[in-house]
Amino acid sequence: MTIDLKPSPVRLKAVAGRGQPEPSPALEQLYRGFEEELLVPLWTEIGDLMPLHPKSKAAPHLWRWDRLKALAAQAGQIVPVGRGGERRAIALANPDLGGRPFATPTLWAAIQYLMPGENAPEHRHTQHAFRFVVEGEGVWTVVNGDAVRMSRGDFLPQAGWNWHSHHNAATEPMAWIDGLDIPFSYYTESQFFEVGREQISHAEKGTPERSQSERLWGHPGLRPASATTALPATPLLAYRWSDTDRALADQLALEDEGCVATLSPGHAAVRFTNPTTGGDVLPTLRTEMHRVRAGAQTLVRREVGSSVFQVFDGGGTVTVGERTWQVARGDLFVVPSWQPFAAQASPATQLDLFRFGDAPIFEALHAHRMQIGN
Amino acid sequence: MTIDLKPSPVRLKAVAGRGQPEPSPALEQLYRGFEEELLVPLWTEIGDLMPLHPKSKAAPHLWRWDRLKALAAQAGQIVPVGRGGERRAIALANPDLGGRPFATPTLWAAIQYLMPGENAPEHRHTQHAFRFVVEGEGVWTVVNGDAVRMSRGDFLPQAGWNWHSHHNAATEPMAWIDGLDIPFSYYTESQFFEVGREQISHAEKGTPERSQSERLWGHPGLRPASATTALPATPLLAYRWSDTDRALADQLALEDEGCVATLSPGHAAVRFTNPTTGGDVLPTLRTEMHRVRAGAQTLVRREVGSSVFQVFDGGGTVTVGERTWQVARGDLFVVPSWQPFAAQASPATQLDLFRFGDAPIFEALHAHRMQIGN
Amino acid sequence: MTIDLKPSPVRLKAVAGRGQPEPSPALEQLYRGFEEELLVPLWTEIGDLMPLHPKSKAAPHLWRWDRLKALAAQAGQIVPVGRGGERRAIALANPDLGGRPFATPTLWAAIQYLMPGENAPEHRHTQHAFRFVVEGEGVWTVVNGDAVRMSRGDFLPQAGWNWHSHHNAATEPMAWIDGLDIPFSYYTESQFFEVGREQISHAEKGTPERSQSERLWGHPGLRPASATTALPATPLLAYRWSDTDRALADQLALEDEGCVATLSPGHAAVRFTNPTTGGDVLPTLRTEMHRVRAGAQTLVRREVGSSVFQVFDGGGTVTVGERTWQVARGDLFVVPSWQPFAAQASPATQLDLFRFGDAPIFEALHAHRMQIGN
Amino acid sequence: MTIDLKPSPVRLKAVAGRGQPEPSPALEQLYRGFEEELLVPLWTEIGDLMPLHPKSKAAPHLWRWDRLKALAAQAGQIVPVGRGGERRAIALANPDLGGRPFATPTLWAAIQYLMPGENAPEHRHTQHAFRFVVEGEGVWTVVNGDAVRMSRGDFLPQAGWNWHSHHNAATEPMAWIDGLDIPFSYYTESQFFEVGREQISHAEKGTPERSQSERLWGHPGLRPASATTALPATPLLAYRWSDTDRALADQLALEDEGCVATLSPGHAAVRFTNPTTGGDVLPTLRTEMHRVRAGAQTLVRREVGSSVFQVFDGGGTVTVGERTWQVARGDLFVVPSWQPFAAQASPATQLDLFRFGDAPIFEALHAHRMQIGN
Structure with missing residues (x-):
């Protein structure tokens, strides 16, 4: 038999409101019954649990x-x-x-x-x-x-x-x-x-x-013939700055030559990948390096899931939701789920941003969404 | 500039213990600095965050x-x-x-x-x-x-x-x-x-x-030739009891004939699947129906992720971690992550259990683990 | 050392024509050299090897x-x-x-x-x-x-x-x-x-x-919980006519009710699938049953790869490339690669066609193409 | 109606033998019937069509x-x-x-x-x-x-x-x-x-x-963030020798240091891959570069599907089925399906072999097999 002497952690209060039953003694009695049986109705919680879009508990x-x-x-x-x-x-x-x-x-x-x-x-x-x-x-x-x-x-x-x-x-x-x-x-x-x-x-x-x-x-497009299966995570243990830097510089140079190479004008970015699959380096983490040309800015972007950025080099301004910061080397900031994000490089210097986020979780579960633009 | 007038939610206390720095005024000063800057060290939290195996907050x-x-x-x-x-x-x-x-x-x-x-x-x-x-x-x-x-x-x-x-x-x-x-x-x-x-x-x-x-x-092994791509979730909106019941009965009958068909002796189970992929019906939810023969019991099983069971029919005893209950039609119980679970049908009647769990999340992320046996 | 006493099977003849080098003694000498070394130039073969679209060697x-x-x-x-x-x-x-x-x-x-x-x-x-x-x-x-x-x-x-x-x-x-x-x-x-x-x-x-x-x-949407991995081919050894017939009848009835269910008006079809993947039953073979309503006809369709049809029931007319036949129960015919195919049921009776083809090969290799319509 | 005035291409001859019906006038009559209807029995063809293992028509x-x-x-x-x-x-x-x-x-x-x-x-x-x-x-x-x-x-x-x-x-x-x-x-x-x-x-x-x-x-482990989907074939249009050479040299150096890096002792190999999937560069073609240390030899290997090799550098001896050749730069040779292949570098110089084959076809269709060793 179930014996549970702990006081129930459920606390329900009848309040008036849209979608709420009229407060009454019967309702109070019902809620006491819910509490005793460890039950919580949807109707008192739905606003928090099922918002129209993600409303992160986390702050920028x-x-x-x-x-x-x-x-x-x-x-x-x-x-x-x-x-x-x-x-x-x-x-x-x-x-x-x-x-x-x-x-x-x-x-x-x-x-x-x-x-x-x-x-x-x-x-x-x-x-x-x-x-x-x-x-x-x-x-x-x-x-x-x-x-x-x-x-x-x-x-x-x-x-x-x-x-x-x-x-x-x-x-x-x-x-x-x-x-x-x-x-x-x-x-x-x-x-x-x-x-x-x-x-x-x-x-x-x-x-x-x-x-x-x-x-x-660590050789581009090559893998050992002795190891040819897909692995859940990358076997490559270091992605060197010289490669990352060159890839970003190449994208901006290609853009100058009229090729489609960047995410948007002046905004180059590379993703670190698992060479055995071409996908993200880790099953739960997406990692990228971004470079915004001096004076340029990224598009505004919001996406399901959260990110952390670290300024690798240069300076500029970043905006997350309603917050805006001047940033310098090493500064870290977070972009909560579905909050708009944009960055602008200072006129004098390009802005390099390292970013990691949880998008692979949502992509694996077919729950990812992204909006580009204002 | 960042201006944040809210009192910091971080509260740190220097305590003696394995892996902890010796309490001292300098440590207290360090911790106040952490609090001001919204920082928390790993060493005070690692026991809770990184246990040897999942220790669920949830109770059976x-x-x-x-x-x-x-x-x-x-x-x-x-x-x-x-x-x-x-x-x-x-x-x-x-x-x-x-x-x-x-x-x-x-x-x-x-x-x-x-x-x-x-x-x-x-x-x-x-x-x-x-x-x-x-x-x-x-x-x-x-x-x-x-x-x-x-x-x-x-x-x-x-x-x-x-x-x-x-x-x-x-x-x-x-x-x-x-x-x-x-x-x-x-x-x-x-x-x-x-x-x-x-x-x-x-x-x-x-x-x-x-x-x-x-x-x-709803036709076994058939799909409309007009719809031949894989879908993230099942397009079949009802799985009828007559089919489920027959599939379970077939497994037990096959076992009686000496065929490998059940999960373990006396324990039949079917998984509801997405006919466009053969995988789980929903990207985040695994759903199954289990039948334990009268008097039989399942193997003990623990797995990453949690489940909810509902008794569909019959009766018996279920054990989750250190709890054991006699169950009857309609009763619901939860199996928290990595807690051992076993069920035993009463001698008089088979026990039918509906189960749903979150295993697809962990499988998609290569984080699933399971142990069978004691 | 290579010693090959067999006469070379290569036979080359210099002929005038578009893309062909001018016949000359030097060309003849070159071709003799090719024959000795077991070589064949592209320019004499390209028309056969690289046509604008598949031109099947096979006949309807x-x-x-x-x-x-x-x-x-x-x-x-x-x-x-x-x-x-x-x-x-x-x-x-x-x-x-x-x-x-x-x-x-x-x-x-x-x-x-x-x-x-x-x-x-x-x-x-x-x-x-x-x-x-x-x-x-x-x-x-x-x-x-x-x-x-x-x-x-x-x-x-x-x-x-x-x-x-x-x-x-x-x-x-x-x-x-x-x-x-x-x-x-x-x-x-x-x-x-x-x-x-x-x-x-x-x-x-x-x-x-x-x-x-x-x-x-053989239970719709269900699989044994004891066998949950994807298999290259179906483990289901029989797809019964009663199921196939019902699925086809359901599609036509749904069409009558205004639902999208058929391939085109009056043309129902089901594909036999591997329940562990939702894909074709066999890695190299696609198998389907088609039903054309009495008096109706299919769209014209051409596709990479070939098919064989057998008339299962009813009668009507089928057209493959430039051939047209009246067909009756049991008749078999072939549709070579990229040949247009259409079928028309007789006014008096629906036409049931079993079809098998090699499309999974081309889909697996990203080489499949299909055209619907005239 | 079918009208086909061409003489039937089918020619059947009743012969005695294992699994063959006894020659007789009735059999001859049956075979004439087959010819008229464009039919060929399995029993006369099975040895050629269904051998115990692949017996290539092609020669080394x-x-x-x-x-x-x-x-x-x-x-x-x-x-x-x-x-x-x-x-x-x-x-x-x-x-x-x-x-x-x-x-x-x-x-x-x-x-x-x-x-x-x-x-x-x-x-x-x-x-x-x-x-x-x-x-x-x-x-x-x-x-x-x-x-x-x-x-x-x-x-x-x-x-x-x-x-x-x-x-x-x-x-x-x-x-x-x-x-x-x-x-x-x-x-x-x-x-x-x-x-x-x-x-x-x-x-x-x-x-x-x-x-x-x-x-x-062309940057190791990096991809443009603007292009993150899997492509059927590689978007990288050149794999440079300096990278390939270095990768092979690294494998042999790692082997010298006691690491598992080569296919077998003294035999390094890299596979060219599609960076968007980690798989083969092309849906139908596998391409690799092999290096055999001076004086070393590869294991004997046979596999479903065929390959063509070109000697890129060095010299040595290669064996394909029952043929053996001394090879030098630029020489090309073929390994038919299921024929054993081995190579040995000359004592004086390492042997670099470029190889391409059709294995991706068989892997995609779950039909690949390989044997290593004698």
Whole structure:
């Protein structure tokens, strides 16, 4: 038999309003019955649950890079890195998501910080992750024994359930950005975690210019004939800035020559892809680099799902919903679901924006929608 | 410039513990800095965010059908059905999900109730839905002008963004179960809604034995040659009990003849599928009917994602995590993510269980896991 | 070293013409050089190899059922069935394909004939096959031990590499149609074959009303929960006439009610599908049943790839390219690639046409094209 | 009524043998009946049509590059290039395929030759094609207005139905290899062809170092955010030797370091892929570059479908079925379906082999099989 002594968490109040039953003693009695049986009617909740279009709980918000970095450096002095805490990672907490470390309802974005000689211990988890380096160098991420260099502009995807650790082989601290689908896996309760070895081997701490994964998978349009099936996530562990930069420059040059190459005039963009499928690098995360020509602006765009942007270089103005910010290198901001977004580069310099978002979730479920234009 | 006068929602407290930095004035100062900048460190949250395996916030719980129906009937007397409230639907609120009308973190389950002659007005929404009829008849669901009969044992999927209404053409009230992915679309902020016509035409209120969709799509292994592409969701609007029952009986009979047909000895099950793909009926919802032979039991099974079951017929015992219940016709219960589930039919009668769950979400994202056995 | 003493099969003749080099002694010498080295220039062959659109080598042709059946019956008297010859199958040989048993360049169509008590021995092959029964009954096809009844109007797909045999359990001979992709696998050299047991067991020669496969897979929109992956070919071994007939009748009735259900006015059609994918029953073969209302006609249609039709019931006129025939039950005819096809039912009776073709090959390779209308 | 005055092409002869009916007057009469009705029995043909495994009609054969080039140069002197003949292409004619210009039953391989200043006129066709350059440079292939440089080691895929022409901008003649699926589309009768403009514009005859397609698509793991859907064939029009060479060298270096990177010890290989899918560059053609370390050998491999190889660099020994050849730069040879193939590099130099084959056809149709080892 069911015995549940906890007071019911359901609280219902009869109020007048469109679509609401007339308050009455009978209604009150009904609502008490609902509460006892742990029931909630649709009619009191429908406005919140079924809006005409997504109305995000999350707020547009901007975090300044200099403040983040200063706090991370402060943490570097007093917070050790080790098993249990696992990482010296400090996450963006959207102001309207109740103090949780969630940049948006689905996305985690954090600054991670490693002091010279420090190691972040090996573990693995089903959450998909990536690193993006806005400045600095000297840390290697070791993935299943493959040491991957991290330098400015590099994008390092980290597919779920692969062993990984970080070690700072340099004489300076280094900071970078971690992006994950932690909030999504948290709400959907689909996450697994495992701790790895306490020490990785000396050999794994090598500092090669190119990782094994790049040597196997980093050649345009080529794949090893020994590995020809589609994988859910990319096997390529680093997308180097020199390639990304060249691809963006090529798009703008092609536009100058009259070719269709950009998203809209003056707005180049590349998507990081899984070379085994041509699709997104990770099953839940879309990652892109955008470049807006000096003085140009993007189209206004709104889409189902949320994004986090980091300014990689240059400056300009970004607008998210009703908020507008001047932005500079390293600044991070969020675009909640279905909020319009546009960016404008300053007249003097192009604006490079790294972006990650959750669109693959909605595309996989046939729930994606996008509007371009005002 | 960003100006945010709201007090920060972030609250951090330095505490001793594994993986935690030693409490100190410097740490307190760091945490105040985090709060000001809307930052939360990983090390204080990792236990909750990244458990070794899913630890659902939701509780196993059972709702008794007689109580639900009695309250629904009471609502039938005093709560009108119409625009604004849209439906006389009363949802299961999991005791550990804070009073929200969420059976599990992703699933909505409600009893809907319609009095003789009543109409639930036309609308459409991107949330995927279905109806399942544990008893009664007399209501037609009209989908894009196609009137679909509802009778005991029938399963009516309702793919997102199709116009639909209900009308009770009988002289008795009727109750049935609605299942939707409302909580999932709520957390991921991906939902759209539109109201339809105030009145559907008289012609649409016909009461045909078979809907148009069944006449087009309800023939085993056949599809109209005029419609040959894959659709995200099923175009077949009713799966009739006579078919489901026969399929289950066939599996048990085949097992008796020595064929491999059941999930495990004495446990037959069919999955409702989209005839244009062979996959699940709806992009986010898996729906199945299970039959356990009198006296038999299922294997223990745990899986990523959650399910709601309704007892369709017979009786027996079900175990979810550490809870065990005797169940009877109409009873509903939830299986939270990664909680073990097993069922045993009573010695006297087979046990028929309708089940719906969110597994397609995890399969689409390559995040599904399942364990069979103890 | 290559030593090849065979005379070269290449024969080139210099001729004047558009795109041809001027005949000259130098050209003759060049051509002799080509012949010696086993080379052929594009310029002499391009007209044949690269036409503006497919110009089939195959001819439109019709075979009369009464003649086929008479010859098959004659063969029944004098040609035994057994290992080596394997089947008493007599294939259509397109008049323009050089006497080969190829109905079209990719399709095999044969009448198979089994005397009372006879058995066609077990074997398997990678060629995909099906049986279609225009009349008669009494034979069972045993597929991997599952005995499948064959009756008028039934369609029995036979996916490659499954063991199968036939036995006639009746007191009358029985004839039916076999369709296979033999010519396609022959030209592409992709076929495997294996002989099976000399005798199948008595138990396998049962004569059940429904096969195991139908009991597992023959329920509309349902699949066994124990078998949920996509299979390359259908696991359902029989599509019964009662279902096919009802689906066609439903389409015409829906058309009468104003619904979009048919291919064009008066022309209903269903496609046989693989319930695990919603696609064609077999990777290389598309199979359909068409019904043209009495007095109605189909649109003219031409498509890449070829088809074979058999008149299942009724009568009328069919046009293929420049040929037109009056047709009656059992007649078979071929539609070569890109030849226009249309059918007209006689004023007195509807016309039922079974059709199979090779379109899945072209769709899988993104090479399919179709034109509807004159 | 069918009236067919041509003598029947069917010729049947009663012979004794396993699985054959006893020759007799009745049998002769039956066979005459078959001939009249254009019928052929299975039992006389089954050995040829349904062998235990593929027995190719095609022979292993080798063509020497110096002989091909000499004849192509001779053709350069006397055969003009222009509309009608379209290309100065000279195709390999397998000795056992009846003098047809078919290297294998599905594959076309030709040497194409262009004199200084010559243009091969614009056309398009549904056959998929590619160019591979074993030596020389100076020709540009213009695809839909995009001029693509051709240099030693470059691979240029040419997806069906794109406009293309060639122009030699250099002062020397140039030869290269064309590969197409002409025989496959010929047998399956699925080909379309269209002539283009007589003259392409001066602007299109530019000689850029990198084509537009390379600037858009030639960056590892990146794609334009403006083009994010899967395409049936690659949009990247050139795969440069520097990338291919580096990828092969990387695999061998990784092997030296103890990583799994090669197909087998000493045997590196890359597959050219469609960056929008990760699959083969063209729907019907697989293309790869292989490198065998000096003194090493490949495993023996047999597979459904056929291949053509060209020696790109180095030398060694190759074995196809019962043939063995010493090979040198530019030599071409064919591997018929299911014939075993192995290669051995000479002790002094590594062996680079370009390979193309028809495996995507069989993989798309679930008909592919492969055996590795002796």
